[in-house]
Amino acid sequence: MTAPVVRRRRRPVTDVLLSVWGWLVMAFLFAPILVIVVYSFNDGRLLSAWGGFGFSAYEAAFANRQIVATVLVTIRVAIWSALLATVLGTMAGIALARRPGRWTVWFTALLLLVTVTPEIVDAVALLPWFVQLGTELGITILNDGIVRLAIGSSLFSTAVVAYLVRSRLVGMDEHLEHAATDLYATPFQALTRVTLPLTAPAVLSGFLLSFTLSLDNTIIAAFVSVQGSTPWPVYILGSVRSGLRPEIAAMSTVMLVLTLLVLVLVAIVLRRSGDSTAQIARTMTGG
Amino acid sequence: MTALGSAPRRAATPPPRRRLRAPSFLLALPAWFWLLVFFVAPVGLVLYYSFGYKPSLFETVATDRLSFDRYLEALSPTFASVFLNTLWVGVIGTILCLVIAMPAAYWIATKVPAHRRGLMLGLVLVPFWTNFLVRTIGWRVMLAPEGFLSEWMVSLGLGPIELLNTRGAVLIGVVYNYLPLMILPLYVAFDRVEGPLREASKDLGADRVRTFLTVTLPLARPGIVAGVLFVYIPLMGDYITATVLGGAQGTMAGQLVASQFQTAQNWALGSAMAVVLILTTVLSAVVAAAMLWLVTWPVRFATRLRIGGAS
Numbered sequence: 001m002t003a004p005v006v007r008r009r010r011r012p013v014t015d016v017l018l019s020v021w022g023w024l025v026m027a028f029l030f031a032p033i034l035v036i037v038v039y040s041f042n043d044g045r046l047l048s049a050w051g052g053f054g055f056s057a058y059e060a061a062f063a064n065r066q067i068v069a070t071v072l073v074t075i076r077v078a079i080w081s082a083l084l085a086t087v088l089g090t091m092a093g094i095a096l097a098r099r100p101g102r103w104t105v106w107f108t109a110l111l112l113l114v115t116v117t118p119e120i121v122d123a124v125a126l127l128p129w130f131v132q133l134g135t136e137l138g139i140t141i142l143n144d145g146i147v148r149l150a151i152g153s154s155l156f157s158t159a160v161v162a163y164l165v166r167s168r169l170v171g172m173d174e175h176l177e178h179a180a181t182d183l184y185a186t187p188f189q190a191l192t193r194v195t196l197p198l199t200a201p202a203v204l205s206g207f208l209l210s211f212t213l214s215l216d217n218t219i220i221a222a223f224v225s226v227q228g229s230t231p232w233p234v235y236i237l238g239s240v241r242s243g244l245r246p247e248i249a250a251m252s253t254v255m256l257v258l259t260l261l262v263l264v265l266v267a268i269v270l271r272r273s274g275d276s277t278a279q280i281a282r283t284m285t286g287g
Numbered sequence: 288m289t290a291l292g293s294a295p296r297r298a299a300t301p302p303p304r305r306r307l308r309a310p311s312f313l314l315a316l317p318a319w320f321w322l323l324v325f326f327v328a329p330v331g332l333v334l335y336y337s338f339g340y341k342p343s344l345f346e347t348v349a350t351d352r353l354s355f356d357r358y359l360e361a362l363s364p365t366f367a368s369v370f371l372n373t374l375w376v377g378v379i380g381t382i383l384c385l386v387i388a389m390p391a392a393y394w395i396a397t398k399v400p401a402h403r404r405g406l407m408l409g410l411v412l413v414p415f416w417t418n419f420l421v422r423t424i425g426w427r428v429m430l431a432p433e434g435f436l437s438e439w440m441v442s443l444g445l446g447p448i449e450l451l452n453t454r455g456a457v458l459i460g461v462v463y464n465y466l467p468l469m470i471l472p473l474y475v476a477f478d479r480v481e482g483p484l485r486e487a488s489k490d491l492g493a494d495r496v497r498t499f500l501t502v503t504l505p506l507a508r509p510g511i512v513a514g515v516l517f518v519y520i521p522l523m524g525d526y527i528t529a530t531v532l533g534g535a536q537g538t539m540a541g542q543l544v545a546s547q548f549q550t551a552q553n554w555a556l557g558s559a560m561a562v563v564l565i566l567t568t569v570l571s572a573v574v575a576a577a578m579l580w581l582v583t584w585p586v587r588f589a590t591r592l593r594i595g596g597a598s
Contacts, residue, residue, distance in 0.1 A: 014495060015398055022394035025387060026407075029414045029466065032425025039428055047424075048431035084321075092318035099312045107315060114326055116516075118524020118568070120541040121330065121561045124548045128336070128348075129329035155326050158318055218420050219526055223548070236420050240531050244424060252421040259416055267409070 033256070040249035047244040057246035058254075067235065067251055073146065074232040077221075078214035080150035081157060085210040088154070089161025090203050094195055096162060097169035098177075111159040119156075123223040126152055130224055145229025152220040157210035161203075168202035168273075169195070201273035205266045212259050337558035348554035357559035366543060366560065370567055373540040376454065377523045377571070380461040384469040384518045385511070387462070392473035393503075397482070408474065415467035423531040426460050427451065430532070452534030460528040465521065469514040476510020477503065501590070516572065523568040540564045 040058070044051020061067050092111075096104055126148075134142035141147055176198070180190040196203075218233035225234055232255070236248055337357055339350035360366070395407045414422060429436050430451045437448045450456045480503050488498040504511075526541035533539065544564060547557025 012495075018390055018394040018398055021390045022399075025391040025466070025470075026410060028387075028463065029411065032422050032429060032463065033414055033417050035425045035428050036421055048428045048434050050435065088318040088321050091314040095312055095315035099314075101312070103312070103315070107319065110319075110322055110327070114322060116520050117326075117330065118521065118541065118564065120524050120526045120544055121333070121565060122326070124544055124557055124561055125329035125333045126325070127548060128554060129325070129332055132332075151325055155322065158321065162318065212416055216416075216418050218418075223545075233418060233420050236418075236424070237527070237530070240420075240424065240427075244427070248424070252418060252424075256417055256421070259418075260413065263412065263416055 036249050037253050039246060040253040042246040044246065047246050047249055057250035061247040061250040064247060067247060070230050070232040070235040071251060073229050074215055077146055077149040077153065077231060078211045080146065081153040081214040082207050082210035084150060084154040085157030085161050086203060086207040089158045089206060090165050090199065092162040093165025094169060094199065096166040098174065111162055114155055114159045119219040122155065123220045126220060127223045143226070145226040148224040148226065149221055149231055152224045153214040153217040157213050160209060161206035164202045164206045165199050168199055172198060201269050205269050208262050208266045212262050215255065215259060333558040333561055336554050337562050339555040341553045341555050347552050357555050358563065360556055361559045361563050369538065369543050370540050370563065372538055373523060374567065374571060376458055376461060376539065377519060380458055380522050381515055381519045383462045384466050385515060388466055388469035388473055388514065392470045393477050396474050396477035411467050411470050419464060420527055420531065422464060423460055423528050426463065427531055430456055451532065454538060456532040457529050457538060460532040461522050461525055464528055465518040468517040472510045472514040472517060476507035480506045519572060520568060524564060
C-alpha cells in the first residue's frame with residue numbers, strides 16, 4: 001500500500017538483506033515442523049534414524065490402542081475445556097465491556113495474573129489442590145482424569161476468551177442494547193438477542209482457540225492427569241524418556257493438520273467479521 | 288479480593304437507566320468464582336506450603352511449623368546455580384529472540400506487499416500453534432548425533448553435532464519456541480508506525496538509519512516491551528524445552544520445581560522454589576527496565592522536545 005508505484009528504483013541493499021533475513025527466519029521457524037512431517041514417513045524403528053520411506057508409522061499409530069486412547073482423551077478434554085472457557089469467558093467479557101467500574105481493575109489484574117503465571121506454577125499448584133479437594137473434602141468428581149484436565153486447561157483459555165469478547169464489544173456502541181430495552185426487552189432478552197449475536201464471532205473464535213490451546217496443554221496435564229486418562233502430549237513426554245518412535249511423528253502430523261484446520265476456520269470467522277490482519281494476529285496469540 | 292464482589296455495584300457515574308443495568312455485572316461472577324477456586328486458591332496454597340517442611344519420607348508437606356528455611360534451602364549453592372543458569376538462558380534467549388525477530392517483523396510490516404502480509408503472519412503462526420512438545424522433538428531429531436544434519440556436517444568435514452543435552456541445545460530450543468511470540472507484537476508495533484511518518488522523516492533530511500532509530504523505534508517501543516515480556520516470562524518458567532533438549536540433569540528452574548513435586552515428593556521445597564522462580568522473573572524484569580531507563584536517559588535528555596516556554 002505504501003510502496004510508491006511511480007518511482008521505480010533499484011531496491012536498496014538493506015531491503016535485500018531484510019528479505020533474505022526474513023526468509024531465513026521463516027525457514028528456521030518451519031525446519032523442525034517439516035522434519036516431524038517428513039520423519040512421520042520414516043519406516044525405521046527409531047524416530048531420529050531414517051530407515052526408508054513408507055506409511056508404516058501411520059498404520060502403527062492407528063493400530064496402537066494406547067496412542068488412539070490418549071488422542072481421544074485429549075480431544076474430549078479439549079471440547080470440555082473449550083466449552084467451559086467460552087461460557088465463563090464470554091460472560092466475563094460482556095461484563096467487562098458493558099459494566100466497567102472499580103471491579104474491572106481487580107478482575108483485569110486477575111486475568112493478567114492468570115496469563116503471566118508460568119504454567120509450571122499452575123501445574124504444581126493444581127496437583128495438591130485437586131488431591132486436597134478430591135480425597136479430603138470428598139468432591140469425588142475432581143478425581144476424574146478428564147475433569148481435572150479440562151479444569152487445568154480452562155484457566156488460561158477463560159482469560160483469552162474474556163479478552164477477545166471484551167475487545168470486540170468495546171469497539172461497539174451500546175445503543176443497540178439500549179434500543180432493545182427501550183422496546184421493552186428485558187435485560188436478559190437484550191443480552192441473548194442483541195449482545196450475544198454481536199459478540200458471536202469473538203465467541204466462536206474464542207471457542208476454537210481454547211480448543212487448540214487445550215490440545216497443546218502439556219505441563220499442567222503432566223501434573224494433574226491420573227492413570228487411565230493420559231492425554232496425548234503427556235504420552236509423548238513419557239516417550240521422550242523411553243525412546244521416540246516414528247508413530248509419534250505420524251500422530252503428531254495428524255494432530256497438526258487438525259489444529260491448522262481449526263485455525264484457518266478462526267481466521268475466516270474473524271476476517272468475515274471485519275478484523276484486520278494485525279487484529280487477527282493479536283487475537284490468535286491471545287492478547 | 289473476594290470482598291470486591293459486592294462493592295462495584297455502585298460504579299463511578301450513575302447510569303441513566305439503572306433499572307435495566309443491574310444484572311450485567313453478575314455475568315462476571317462465574318469467572319471470578321472459577322479463577323478464585325482453581326487459580327488463586329491453589330497458588331495461595333503453594334505460597335503457604337513454601338513456609339512448611341517435609342516431615343518424613345512418606346509425607347509430602349507439613350505446615351505446623353512455619354519458617355523461611357525452605358527459601359534458604361532453595362537458594363543454597365546447588366539450587367542457586369540452577370536459578371542463575373535459568374536467568375542466563377532467559378536473558379540471552381530473550382535478547383537473541385529480539386535480535387532475530389526485529390528485522391523479520393520490520394520486513395513483514397514494511398517491505399512485504401500488503402496483500403501478502405496476512406499470509407506471512409499465518410506462516411509465523413503455524414509453528415506457534417504446532418504442539419510445543421512436537422516442535423521441540425523436531426529439534427531433537429535435527430540435533431541428534433545420528434540424524435541427517437549431523438551426517439551432512441560430517442560429510443562436509445565439520446564433525447558430528449554434539450549439542451544435544453547441553454545448554455546450547457536448550458538455548459536453540461527456547462529461541463525457536465518463543466520467537467513467534469516476539470515477532471507478532473513487533474509486527475503490530477511496526478505496522479502502526481505509518482509509512483507517511485517515515486517518509487516525512489526522510490523528507491526532513493534523515494537517512495534510513497536515523498529514521499529507524501529516531502522515528503520507527505521509539506514509536507514501536509510499546510510493542511518491543513510487550514514482545515520482550517511475552518518471551519521472557521514464559522521462557523523463565525520453561526520446563527518442556529529443557530526436559531526434551533537439555534538431558535537428564537536439570538538445567539532450568541522449572542525442572543527443579545517439577546522434580547521436587549514429582550520425584551523428590553518434597554512439596555514444601557518445590558513450592559519455595561516456585562515462589563523463588565516467580566520472584567526471580569519479576570525482579571529481574573524490573574531491574575532490567577530500571578537499567579534500560581538509566582542507560583537511555585542521556586539520549587532522551589539530548590533529544591527531548593521543548594514546546595513553548597513551559598518547563
